Amino acid sequence: MKDKPDFLAHGVLLLGVILFVLPIWVMMAGATQNAGAIARGDLSLIPNPHGFGMFGRALFFGGASRAGYPVWHMLLVSFAMAVGIAAGKIAISLISAFAIAFFRFPFRKLAFWTIFLTLMLPVEVRIIPSFAVVSSLKLINTYGGLTLPLIASATATLLFRQVFTALPDELVEAARLDGAGPLVFLRDMVLPVSRANLAALFVILFVYGWNQYLWPLLAASSPAYTTLVLGIVQMMAPDQMTPWNLVMATTTLALLPPVAVVVALQGAFVRGLTETDK
Amino acid sequence: MAILELQGLAKNFGETAVLKPLDLTLASGQMLVIVGASGCGKSTLLRLVAGLESASAGRILLDGADITRQDPSQRDIAMVFQNYALYPHMTVAQNMGYALKLRGESRAAIAAKVEEAAALLGLGDLLGRRPAQLSGGQRQRVAMGRAIVRQPKLFLFDEPLSNLDAKLRVSMRAEIRRLQKRLGITSLYVTHDQVEAMTMADRLIVMEAGRAAQIAAPMEVFERPASRFVAQFMGAPAMNILDPVRAGMGNTPPGSVAGIRPEYVEIVADGVPLAVDLVEPLGAETLIHGTLRCGQRLTLRRAGPPPAADGLHVRFPEEALHFFDAESGIRIEEEAAF
Numbered sequence: 233m234k235d236k237p238d239f240l241a242h243g244v245l246l247l248g249v250i251l252f253v254l255p256i257w258v259m260m261a262g263a264t265q266n267a268g269a270i271a272r273g274d275l276s277l278i279p280n281p282h283g284f285g286m287f288g289r290a291l292f293f294g295g296a297s298r299a300g301y302p303v304w305h306m307l308l309v310s311f312a313m314a315v316g317i318a319a320g321k322i323a324i325s326l327i328s329a330f331a332i333a334f335f336r337f338p339f340r341k342l343a344f345w346t347i348f349l350t351l352m353l354p355v356e357v358r359i360i361p362s363f364a365v366v367s368s369l370k371l372i373n374t375y376g377g378l379t380l381p382l383i384a385s386a387t388a389t390l391l392f393r394q395v396f397t398a399l400p401d402e403l404v405e406a407a408r409l410d411g412a413g414p415l416v417f418l419r420d421m422v423l424p425v426s427r428a429n430l431a432a433l434f435v436i437l438f439v440y441g442w443n444q445y446l447w448p449l450l451a452a453s454s455p456a457y458t459t460l461v462l463g464i465v466q467m468m469a470p471d472q473m474t475p476w477n478l479v480m481a482t483t484t485l486a487l488l489p490p491v492a493v494v495v496a497l498q499g500a501f502v503r504g505l506t507e508t509d510k
Numbered sequence: 511m512a513i514l515e516l517q518g519l520a521k522n523f524g525e526t527a528v529l530k531p532l533d534l535t536l537a538s539g540q541m542l543v544i545v546g547a548s549g550c551g552k553s554t555l556l557r558l559v560a561g562l563e564s565a566s567a568g569r570i571l572l573d574g575a576d577i578t579r580q581d582p583s584q585r586d587i588a589m590v591f592q593n594y595a596l597y598p599h600m601t602v603a604q605n606m607g608y609a610l611k612l613r614g615e616s617r618a619a620i621a622a623k624v625e626e627a628a629a630l631l632g633l634g635d636l637l638g639r640r641p642a643q644l645s646g647g648q649r650q651r652v653a654m655g656r657a658i659v660r661q662p663k664l665f666l667f668d669e670p671l672s673n674l675d676a677k678l679r680v681s682m683r684a685e686i687r688r689l690q691k692r693l694g695i696t697s698l699y700v701t702h703d704q705v706e707a708m709t710m711a712d713r714l715i716v717m718e719a720g721r722a723a724q725i726a727a728p729m730e731v732f733e734r735p736a737s738r739f740v741a742q743f744m745g746a747p748a749m750n751i752l753d754p755v756r757a758g759m760g761n762t763p764p765g766s767v768a769g770i771r772p773e774y775v776e777i778v779a780d781g782v783p784l785a786v787d788l789v790e791p792l793g794a795e796t797l798i799h800g801t802l803r804c805g806q807r808l809t810l811r812r813a814g815p816p817p818a819a820d821g822l823h824v825r826f827p828e829e830a831l832h833f834f835d836a837e838s839g840i841r842i843e844e845e846a847a848f
Contacts, residue, residue: 402595403595405560406596406597406656407597408581409587410612410656410660411583411609411612411613412612413583421597421599427599
């Protein structure tokens with residue numbers, strides 16, 4: 233530890249903070265101002281003290297979707313989708329990584345590399361076949377259709393496999409001698425030991441799910457399944473004046489759930505990405 | 511309390527025979543120590559008995575029941591690992607009680623057994639701690655406790671003391687032995703440390719390249735080593751091996767080499783001259799290294815401080831000599847030789 237504060241380091245950090253915070257600040261300040269003023273380019277960086285009601289109004293604003301579903305409904309849809317994607321991805325990749333890391337079976341390598349290859353096939357690449365499959369399964373405009381094509385995940389499987397193979401062999405053997413079968417071992421050893429990694433992954437995947445745009449655009453044509461990200465876009469209709477203050481207030485609201493998840497799991501998140509000692 | 515029998519037990523990894531067929535019967539309550547250099551197959555033997563490796567041939571019988579193909583969890587065997595393998599997310603009490611919990615014992619019964627074992631090992635105050643909060647010696651005890659609590663038929667120890675510092679190792683060595691005797695549980699103990707092997711064993715297996723070079727009581731291994739390898743492996747410093755003819759020994763079996771332990775070489779006024787090149791005073795005793803006139807190296811050990819002179823004369827008492835076949839290294843019995 234140094235006695236003197238490192239002004240250069242603090243300066244660089246401060247610059248970084250400003251860079252990150254400024255757009256968010258503009259968004260929040262903009263939400264409180266007059267839509268016409270913003271459209272003219274008169275965006276003030278000082279929030280208008282009388283405009284804070286906009287956040288509340290945005291929450292109940294129903295003009296963004298054709299059937300009049302309010303923003304809070306879109307928040308719920310987005311939340312359900314993001315939780316579904318994150319939980320589904322974790323469940324499926326936990327099991328597949330468990331199989332790959334702890335069991336010897338024929339074509340294990342092939343299975344692993346096949347999963348690995350799906351890294352090259354994000355939803356944007358396979359969007360037409362995915363849509364065809366989901367629609368022939370009659371899953372369009374259901375939560376299943378919204379989440380399932382995004383769930384199969386190589387990244388999470390690879391991460392879990394790394395975590396699992398880092399567990400010492402002796403731990404596995406000790407558990408076997410103590411009488412733990414595979415599922416008991418998964419429940420009593422693997423899950424508790426990799427809890428921090430689980431939390432870290434949940435944060436990343438939740439944000440990934442929350443930010444999805446292209447897939448919900450196709451799979452959720454019904455207004456009842458309009459996600460918040462879609463809703464924001466729909467507010468910016470090309471043929472009328474965009475209510476910029478409303479858009480910014482809604483965007484601010486859209487920011488809150490991911491932030492809440494990050495804050496709630498922050499400790500585990502940092503540990504899960506940095507802790508190597510098991 | 512159980513009798514362990516191995517019948518032609520062998521293990522191959524592909525073409526390599528890691529463990530050559532081994533026959534052995536271990537009486538109830540005995541401690542069998544498996545000693546050898548690294549890669550000699552001693553850990554493989556232990557893992558075969560544990561069921562963590564599958565046997566390529568042969569049978570393992572525990573109390574007469576064939577357990578060769580049984581899953582490790584059904585063998586009623588407890589193992590203490592080299593790195594302890596404690597469950598990092600569980601407290602000491604949970605670590606010790608885990609096997610009982612899986613067996614479906616009641617919470618009260620588990621707590622009682624864990625407390626009893628903890629008292630035996632002096633772990634009473636640590637039951638609520640996690641492994642990360644324990645010292646190496648304490649972790650070692652917890653690993654012991656986890657094995658004891660189950661009251662298994664067989665204990666397996668895989669170099670349990672090799673991660674401890676020298677002082678702790680000596681005290682834990684005695685403690686494990688006392689505990690094992692008191693509980694009377696048949697045990698297999700793998701080590702590369704010959705002092706541990708000598709002090710702890712009822713019976714000793716010296717392993718050499720996947721083969722049991724000798725199976726006997728420790729003192730017999732020391733006094734009548736079955737081969738040149740065993741003779742040199744057990745005892746520190748290692749036994750001197752000399753060409754008896756060049757060293758000027760009289761009546762020796764033809765085609766043999768002679769072995770003599772450093773402590774049995776006598777310093778005399780008039781004998782074979784030894785040019786001393788290194789003296790290592792260890793306090794209570796002294797090691798003297800030198801070259802005989804015929805060019806052969808010799809180490810000798812004597813009690814007390816180093817001798818004054820650089821040039822010594824030594825004698826090889828006949829009763830302290832061992833003879834081994836120069837080719838095969840097999841022991842030549844005196845009766846047969848003369």
